[in-house]
Amino acid sequence: MSILPFPSFLDDVREKGLKKAIFEGIDETVERITAGMNIGDIRAALRGDQMRKPDPRLRPHADSFWLHMRPGYFHKDMTGVYPTFRLGWLSTYFVVFETITGLLLMLWYTPSPEIAYGNMLNILSNVPLGQFVRDLHRLGAEAMVLIVAMHMMRTWITGSYKKPRQFTWFTGVLLLVITGLLSFTGYLLPWDQLSLWAVTIGASMAEATPLIGEQVNLLVRGAPELGANGLLRFYLAHVLLLPLLLFVFTGVHYYKVIIHGHSLPPRLENIGEDTAKRVPLDKRVYFIPDIMTNEILWMSVTTFILVVLCIWFYHAPLENHADPQNTPLGTTAPWYFLWIQGALKLGDKFFWGIAFPTLLIGVLAVMPYLDVTKSRRYAHRRISLTLAMLLVSFTTVLSYMGLPEFAVATSxxxxxxxxxxxxxxxxxxxxxxxxxxxxxxxxxxxxxxxxxxxxxxxxxxxxxxxxxxxxxxxxxxxxxxxxxxxxxxxxxxxxxxxxxxxxxxxxxxxxxxxxxxxxxxxxxxxxxxxxxxxxxxxxxxxxxxxxxxxxxxxxxxxxxxxxxxxxxxxxxxxxxxxxxxxxxxxxxxxxxxxxxxxxxxxxx
Amino acid sequence: MNRLIIESIEGRISLGITMFVAIMVLIGWVAINEPARMAAFERQHLGRSIERGAELFAANCSTCHGANGLGIAERAPGLNNPQLFGHDFLASVNVAIARLERTQSEINSRIADANREREALITETTQNPSPERLTEIAARIREIDATLNPDVEGSLPAQIAAIDEQLAPLYEQRAALLDKLMPAVDKGYLPQLEARMAQGGLALTEYLIRDADRLRQADWAGDLAGFLRTTLIHGRPGSQDAWGGTLMVSWSQLGGGPLRPDQVEDIVNYILNWDKGDNWTLEDLYAVNQFMKLKADAALVSAGGDRPQTIGSDVNAAYEAVMMLTGDAEVGKAIYNGDSRTLVGTRLGCSSCHLGGVQAPNTETTWETVNNVRLALPQFAGYDAERYLIESILMPNAYIVDGYASGVMPVTYPDQLSAQDIANIIAYIKSYSE
Incomplete structure (x- = not known):
């Protein structure tokens, strides 16, 4: 007979004694939180003991929300640095990192030309850790652009975009573009000379669109010149529209990764085969605990590096207040858009500023549907690898050409x-x-x-x-x-x-x-x-x-x-x-x- | 490559924990240093703001307020100026004087009260009071007489005399100090000094305390930064009446001017950076070329009694009148440099602008230039140098020398000069070529 009118913890105590009841209570709570693993299971997993059947390490992947997005085990040959370099995971981490630091900065920011710059000064002079968080956000953004681009190059080089991962690649290219746009829209927000003119150069390309150039320009800038409307638009794109798209496509991208599994290093598979989802028992490395600790380690190392850089080596720039009347000499677009600025020096504004980048991104996006050869082996993909190297060299050269030192005649x-x-x-x-x-x-x-x-x-x-x-x-x-x-x-x-x-x-x-x-x-x-x-x-x-x-x-x-x-x-x-x-x-x-x-x- | 990662789970966990702790320690370290860093940033940013303010001031404000912010005679007041920062050179002596004078005036009102009471008591005796009351009244009158008797120690008149004695050396001290201020007074410092001296007493002291501080002079209740900011935003409507046609316009975009709010702030910071606190010297005061003019003063200037008529804007008539007179180059020079007033009673500052050809054509070689260059132009056929100069003074915009802006020179000279003044100025310009 229960003490209370329903079965309760007190009944357990009466039945089993206090100590046992408490331990069992904790054990049960842990199992509920982890969606399937009790204390004993966690202990066994961490010690590498034989697990009970059915394997409790797989249950969280079936039952919990966060882990259902991760595979229960990886192929042993995927756990080293090569072939992924952990770039995909780092990209994801930066999405979270930028969101958190960005939310903190939003607390102190108003998107208005009258106030924005004063807000920056306030963040730097009056908000404890304000400069630090701003540096982290800015450096994180630049790192994210770099890491996402490298992630794409890695996928290209290992041929991982091939069937069945064509659509994963496609969403990846979208994510790359969104990342670039996020970084670009964020550039304007401090409303200093650097941001105003870098963004003016970037946005001026829109004008070159045939027929609707003026309309596109007005749509982007909110007025013929960047001002209150333009700043508000860039801000809303930066904190609302683009993050929303980023989260949606990150979800799609991740979902596809889970569906298809991580592609193995090319040499481990027969040509035309995809064995990512059929991992032999002896090759399995379980997510819990190995991959999980691994990933947390990567996060903490990355964060540590960023923190050290932001304390001693890097401070986000802040120039003088934006002045639409005063064009500084040697203005450039942000570095990841320098290649477009360089291309513009080759000739026609529309072709090099709009058609060429759009074409490049477009071809990249549909590449898996054009390159339908089966082999992922390096030896069989000489043309594809050459193209990848050419793309890297070409954008590097174009980026150099984008610098004001190149072909701008100043007396x-x-x-x-x-x-x-x-x-x-x-x-x-x-x-x-x-x-x-x-x-x-x-x-x-x-x-x-x-x-x-x-x-x-x-x-x-x-x-x-x-x-x-x-x-x-x-x-x-x-x-x-x-x-x-x-x-x-x-x-x-x-x-x-x-x-x-x-x-x-x-x-x-x-x-x-x-x-x-x-x-x-x-x-x-x-x-x-x-x-x-x-x-x-x-x-x-x-x-x-x-x-x-x-x-x-x-x-x-x-x-x-x-x-x-x-x-x-x-x-x-x-x-x-x-x-x-x-x-x-x-x-x-x-x-x-x-x-x-x-x-x-x-x-x- | 494949095994770059830490193999053992213990290694991963301990390295992860180390990293996490390191991050926390670093952030804690940053946080501890934040107050110092933020203060340093604020100082640095103020420095940058002053730098930008200096640039803006040089480009926009120095034309009227002078390159060093010392003002330009009869054009705009100096801002690099102890008065603007409320530095009172007479402060020590005036505070003491004011305290004594206030005590005196208090005693004086007590004397008046006593006299009134005495009158009333005497009136009462004529109205047949009772004998007891009469005794009372007599006693009271004796009391009052004692307080009013200068020979009685501690009586009210004796107190006044004692204070007078204390005041005498202070007045002497003040007179000596005021003497030292005179060069500045001539440039507009303490504009009502003469009238207030005539009043004397507490009114003078209070005036001196008030007008030594520009903010009190302007009845401004806020601080100096607010005063400067509001002046930059709104300009000073009506200032053209006091300043011979030049007007302090609105500089901020808020008031329809060209500067953004942050630029206005930069200029304010730059001007505030002139403050020397307690270290202002009389030399600083003398260096100021022009002090604030109050609107009423301008009216006083042209309301002089039997001063000669102003010349008016008819160039032909002016030419006729001037040619009948002989100019004195020395007097002309003093007028030209703003060292002495015109016969009409105005003070000009020709040399502030016509110096080195900076903001206006150079006058050092004017006589030759007019004869050799200007009169060679077709539109000046039939002119002589005098006519050219008279027209240039009375109607500055009739012809603008290449490279200079129109509308810069005030057009108020027809009302500020007599024929003799112009003759003197022309004689001075002519004297260069001799």
Whole structure:
């Protein structure tokens, strides 16, 4: 007779005694949670003992939700690093990793051009672990793109896309595209210069679509230019639409993997056979506990690497606030889209920007249906493997071509000034910005000093020369009238000995002027440092040179191979002659400046 | 390759646990360092913001507020300015004076009360009070007389005299300090000083305390950042009345201007970075070229008594009038540089812009340039240099020299100059070529 009106734990206690009742209760609970394995089963599995029949290690795969998506056992030859390199599992892990870090970031983010950038600053300055989580999310995203792409290449190389896994491959290509788009849409959200312009370049391809280009562009950006609507669209795509698609297709992809089993290394199977689902008893490695511990180990190692990278080696970039009016020099798309930017330099915007990538992805997606040869052996797939290697090489070369260094003709002076003073972007920063505040000693310095035996006399000779020929006045005019400098220091001076970084910058400037000597004949450079506020200095870099005719970065030459100089012209278009009757060469000058605050250290 | 993975389950589990613990320790370590890192980021970010602010200020604000933020005479007030940051050079002495003067005025009102009571008591004696009441009244009047007798120690007038004694050296001290402020007063510091000096007493002291602080002068209850921000957002409608036609416009996109909110913030941070706290010196005050003008002042300026007539905008009439007069180059130079006022009572700052050809054509070589270059142009046929200059001053936009913007030079000079002033300025410009 029960104490309570229904059978209860207390009855068990009365019947079996307290200790036994508790143990049995726990055992039963564990069995329910694991959907089939009691404590004894778990112990046996971990120790590698003989399991009872029917094998309890397989029950969770039949009864539980999470494990029904995993096979109960793997082929022994699948448990090493090769052939999968665990890339598929890592891709899945990154889906979860990015979701978790992304959800944390969402707590602090508002998709509005007025607020978004302030949110980023808040995350960095006011949210404990904010920078860390943002770094993890950003680095994880880039790692995910890389890992998913490598997963695809691995599948291609081992021929695992072949029958019966054609559709698994197809969904895999979709997942690759979705991953790329997720990364790309996330790029815009910080609303800094880097994100705005990288995404503008990426999105500008949409415009090239024939007939409906304008509509597609409006649809993507929400307005002719990226603004409040565009940001909201990218945000919603990033946190809602694309994750939804990603989860759905990850499910389909995974389901297909379970249905067909993991493909074995090609050499272990007879040609045309697929034995993944028929694993002999002696080749079985059970998911519980071997594969499971294995996978958890991979996760913890990967996470550890990411954590270490984000603490010491990587910080997600954040440039200045997005400014649609100000296009930074040398803007690039995110690195995984650089190949498209490179392709665009080959010619037609529509063909290379839209048709070519779409065609490439399209052919990739249907590849298993085109390549219907049965053999997965490497020796039989020479063409396919060659194509894979060609694809890798081709995208690498195209990505290189996508860099601003390639085939973008910028005049030498702009190139030099930009290189030395650029704001941090893509983990580069202009060396001029990394000068310690103490070494940015106010004064006027000239490249004439570099290599001179007696710096002081060389500098004073230089000063009197440019004072006489009007180049100093020209420099004053550019810095003061054009660039709003308060006033030039009165004299050039040698770089102080305790400012080695300033000296180094001057040397770099001199070196660059020499390197571009053809485009910039008779050039000199100057660095002008002035104090604007007690803790704020202004650094102007100046280049002055004899004007020559330059077309597309090439100096034009006359019949004798001499460069064609530019001359000062009078109002009638005739060269102005000097007192010796020679035409006066047009002296050209350019300058770029930035301000340096004591606290705003930039790092190399 | 096949066996790269850890073979034994114990190895996997222990390595996994090690990794997990390592991750937790690292995250804990990051978390411990977060407050310091966040503070460092905030400092660094403020530095960057100031850098951007400097760029924006140079490109947008320095045209009127001067390259160093010191203001331009008669164009816009200096922001690199102790007054803006509320630094009161008279603070120590004025606080002491104000306390004493307040005590004095309190005592004075007590004296008035006592006198009133005494009057009332005397009136009462005429109304046949009872003998007892009469005795009471007599006693009370004796009491009152004692408190009002300057010869009695501790009486109210004696207290006032004692305070006067304390005040005398303080007043002397203040007068000496005020003397030192005079160069700034000439540039618009403490604009109502003259009138308040005439009032004297507590009114003057309170005025000095109030106007030493730009925020109190403007009746601004918030902090300086808020004052700067709101000025950048809304501009200062009506400021053209005080500033000879130049107007502080709205700079923020919120108010229809060009700058984004974050850029406005950058400029605010840059301006705030001029603050020297307690270290402002008189030299800093002297360096300011122009202080805030209140709208009422502008009205005062043109309401002068028997000052000569302004010249008006008719170039022909002005030319006739000017040619009848002889200019004094020295006086013209002082007007030109803003060192002295015109006969009409206005102060100009020609040299702020016409210097080195920065924002406006250079005047150093003007006389030659006008004669050799400008008058050679077909549209100036029949002009002489004087006519050209008069037209340029009175109607600046009639002709714009190549490379300069139209609409920059104020068009208010017809109301700010007399014929003699123009003659003096022309004489000064002419003196360059001699």
């Amino acid at each position: 030498a002076e702009i190139e030099i000034l930009h290189k030395l003073t650029m704001e941090p972007a893509h983990s580069h920063v202009g060396p001029a910005r990394t000068i310690p505040f103490e070494q940015a000693v106010p004064g006027m310095y000239t490249t004439a000093q570099i290599g001179a035996a007696d710096a002081r006399s060389t500098i004073s000779a230089f000063q009197s020369r440019i004072n006489e020929n009007g180049e100093l006045a020209q420099m004053r005019n550019v810095l003061v009238s054009r660039d709003h400098l308060v006033a030039l220091p009165s004299n050039f001076r040698p770089v102080p000995d305790d400012a080695p970084q300033l000296k180094h910058l001057l040397e770099m400037l001199a070196h660059d002027l020499k390197k571009y000597g053809e485009e910039l004949p008779n050039a000199w450079g100057a660095i002008v440092i002035t104090e604007d506020q007690p803790n704020l200095r202004r650094i102007d870099l100046v280049i002055s040179w004899d004007g020559v005719e330059v077309v597309n970065g090439k100096v034009q030459r006359d019949a004798n191979g001499e460069p064609i100089f530019l001359y000062v012209l009078d109002t009638m278009g005739q060269p102005v002659l000097d007192q010796d009757g020679n035409p006066t060469i047009l002296r050209r000058i350019d300058a770029k400046h930035f301000y340096l605050h004591r606290d705003s250290a930039y790092f190399d």
